[in-house]
Amino acid sequence: MKLSQCAWLILAIVLLSGCFSHSGSSSADLDKTIHTSLYPTGKYKIKREDPQRVLLEVAGLAEQQQTAKALIKTDLVAVVVDFKQHRLIQQPQVVARFDPSKVAYTQLDPKQNLAHLPKRPEQIRIYLKHGNRHQPAEVIVPVQGMGYFSMLYGYAAFNLHTLRLERIGFYQQAETPALGGQIMTNKKWLNQFSGKQVLNNGQPVFKVAPRHGHASIHSFDAISGATHTSKGVANLLNYWCGPAGYGPFFAKLSSQAS
Structure with missing residues (x-):
């Protein structure tokens, strides 16, 4: 190889190596890196289950031998929460006409709310489950909030008399597979929430236990290796x-059930 050819080859190698060097990153690239570290979304594939099936599991109706549509219609009573007007819409005719796709949203600052939500629907449909005396015994509500890598979507059921958690389940997440992703599959971890109390004297105080096996009524054990995802669950609740x-x-609703 001629000397001039070697020189050009060396120059090409140097230039190419600079393309992969982080030392010459622009400020835009640096901002993107910082943003990704603070809000690390979109890293893993979204995992999703049937929301209706999860709703029935959280409502304690998964073992019933009926279709999801029939169970929701016969065993649950739909109610609409209107955040904007601070009221409950319980008239069956009005609730039946409720269309989630037409609901307006209120913009939020993700840094100023515990769930890190960028927006919230002004109306949300929730469900009441009747007890033995045909009185509302539980309320099942949609919940969502930021985990570590993704937004978490699920349902939570609360006892209307004590406001203790009965059951919780998630139907969508994109957390680390086999770690944070266990919020959808680890039944033992999910079962620990039964009987927990999110509120203390009306104030939300739920948190991850400081040490595994030392959870109280107001705390729960984190998923092993997924503390950030677990804290996201505490925050959204x-x-x-x-x-x-x-x-x-x-x-x-609690006063109505009394």
């Missing part, structure tokens, strides 16, 4: 049970 979420409506 605190948000939705608090004054900006279903908290005021839980109080109304």
